[in-house]
Amino acid sequence: MTTRLNALMGACAVCALAAPGFAETITVATVNNGDMVRMQGLTDDFNAKHPDIEVEWVTLEENVLRQRVTTDVATKGGQYDVMTIGTYEVPIWGKQGWLVPLDDLPAEYDVDDILPAIRGGLTVDGSLYAAPFYGESSMVMYRKDLMEEAGMEMPEDPTWDFIGEAAAAMTDKDAGIYGICLRGKAGWGENMAFLTAMSNSMGARWFDMEWNPQFDSPEWNETLTTYLDLMNNYGPPGSSSNGFNENLALFQTGKCGMWIDAT
Numbered sequence: 001m002t003t004r005l006n007a008l009m010g011a012c013a014v015c016a017l018a019a020p021g022f023a024e025t026i027t028v029a030t031v032n033n034g035d036m037v038r039m040q041g042l043t044d045d046f047n048a049k050h051p052d053i054e055v056e057w058v059t060l061e062e063n064v065l066r067q068r069v070t071t072d073v074a075t076k077g078g079q080y081d082v083m084t085i086g087t088y089e090v091p092i093w094g095k096q097g098w099l100v101p102l103d104d105l106p107a108e109y110d111v112d113d114i115l116p117a118i119r120g121g122l123t124v125d126g127s128l129y130a131a132p133f134y135g136e137s138s139m140v141m142y143r144k145d146l147m148e149e150a151g152m153e154m155p156e157d158p159t160w161d162f163i164g165e166a167a168a169a170m171t172d173k174d175a176g177i178y179g180i181c182l183r184g185k186a187g188w189g190e191n192m193a194f195l196t197a198m199s200n201s202m203g204a205r206w207f208d209m210e211w212n213p214q215f216d217s218p219e220w221n222e223t224l225t226t227y228l229d230l231m232n233n234y235g236p237p238g239s240s241s242n243g244f245n246e247n248l249a250l251f252q253t254g255k256c257g258m259w260i261d262a263t
Contacts, residue, residue: 087121170257
């Protein structure tokens with residue numbers, strides 16, 4: 001088994017799949033969300049076309065996946081042949097030589113059909129290092145029934161002030177209904193991915209153009225203050241343990257009025 005990986009990208013900012021050249025058994029490490037479950041549904045089709053290759057799936061929670069695959073690829077452990085990673089990892093790993101460029105894709109794979117922003121995030125020195133399974137952006141999702149009961153109407157371009165007002169109006173703690181669900185679980189792929197998007201919307205940046213940290217800026221203060229106010233006043237109990245799957249369950253069962261997360 002080779003220790004350098006090909007990548008197939010496809011999640012939060014886009015996740016990616018990475019794989020070696022040849023193997024009798026391919027071990028795939030992926031995150032435990034609905035899209036990756038759908039990807040596993042393609043196994044039978046793959047087996048029919050490649051009966052000499054066995055596919056083994058390792059499905060992990062977001063933070064665990066990132067830790068394990070990063071350790072595996074950095075140490076050249078070779079535990080996983082294929083893995084879902086994102087646009088954060090691909091350019092770094094590609095430049096380090098940990099991934100193999102996808103220069104031998106079949107003719108029917110139309111690289112030019114990939115959205116430019118996604119393709120650019122997966123390209124190093126002109127070579128594509130990951131093939132997208134899906135791409136994401138941030139979105140405000142809301143329950144129409146709870147919004148209407150609260151006498152509110154979602155505008156086409158909601159502001160954070162409106163989000164706060166709507167969250168307050170929809171919160172009914174006695175009934176177990178909370179105005180908003182946001183990622184509180186610690187980790188880059190959990191609350192930090194959301195906070196980065198939120199901070200961008202408020203004009204905050206991690207660094208300036210000279211790489212000086214900007215976390216003491218007014219914009220970051222506003223970001224974190226707004227985040228904590230929403231979570232503490234209108235979020236469900238135990239929010240610090242909630243990630244994508246937990247908030248999805250709350251939203252689907254009508255316990256959460258709004259949910260801001262990846263599309």
